[in-house]
Amino acid sequence: MFTPDFSPSAEQNKQPILTRLLQLLPAQGTALEIASGTGQHAASFASHLPGWTWQPTDTHSNAFASINHYAQQAGASNVLAPQQLDVCAERWLAQAPGTDAPPNFDLIFCANMLHIAPWTACTGLMRGSARHLAPGGVLVTYGPYLEQEVPTAPSNLGFDASLRAHNPAWGVRWREDVQAQAQLAGLCLAQRHTMPANNLLLVWAQPAAAHKLAL
Ligand SMILES: C[S@@+](CC[C@H](N)C(=O)[O-])C[C@H]1O[C@@H](n2cnc3c(N)ncnc32)[C@H](O)[C@@H]1O
Structure with a gap:
């Protein structure tokens, strides 16, 4: 029987992170998650952001079964199939067919x-x-x-x-x-x-957008 990966810290921090994301984000958009790990975050955030499409990724493809498991369990049909992505790679993800961008x-x-x-x-x-x-x-x-x-x-x-x-x-x-x-x-x-358990949630943006987001 398949046993998904489980991160106790992801279970604890998913609600405080989600609260911040809901304050920060518009109702619709596209998200790329780097280092999705177990997939607990992807399932939780995507199911509370139904106007968003959520692309989970990890450098280790052996994480994918767990990511899929949590998304299915949460009924989060807006979670796409996980893709392999190493942040150190010069190119992330395949380009859409017929485009250079x-x-x-x-x-x-x-x-x-x-x-x-x-x-x-x-x-x-x-x-x-x-x-x-x-x-x-x-x-x-x-x-x-x-x-x-x-x-x-x-x-x-x-x-x-x-x-x-x-x-x-x-x-x-x-x-x-x-x-x-x-x-x-x-x-x-x-x-x-500042976030629980001495963590920080940091928001980074291009200069023009950062100016508008400044608190
Ligand atoms: C501690 S886990 C965090 C997982 C999840 N984001 C969370 O907060 O529960 C660290 C993750 O970073 C991923 N990782 C490590 N090096 C990476 C790299 N170069 N590119 C993308 N992911 C990487 C690992 O595979 C692992 O899933």
């Missing part, structure tokens, strides 16, 4: 990847998002960050140490370093939201 999205959503991947994944995420965001679209990242002017919670320091012990290329990222990569790719930090 890469597909673009009103939302690119990426939770909990930056710290569980080498730093090149941050560069790749920002470059790829700049290529694939529709005009006025937003990149939303969620997860733990270190910040220069904010004392780091002991839980995040411990998490950082455990990540680096597991893989020296991993680790909780400085928000300011992520912001520098975003700026190199042509994106600005438009919104910063």
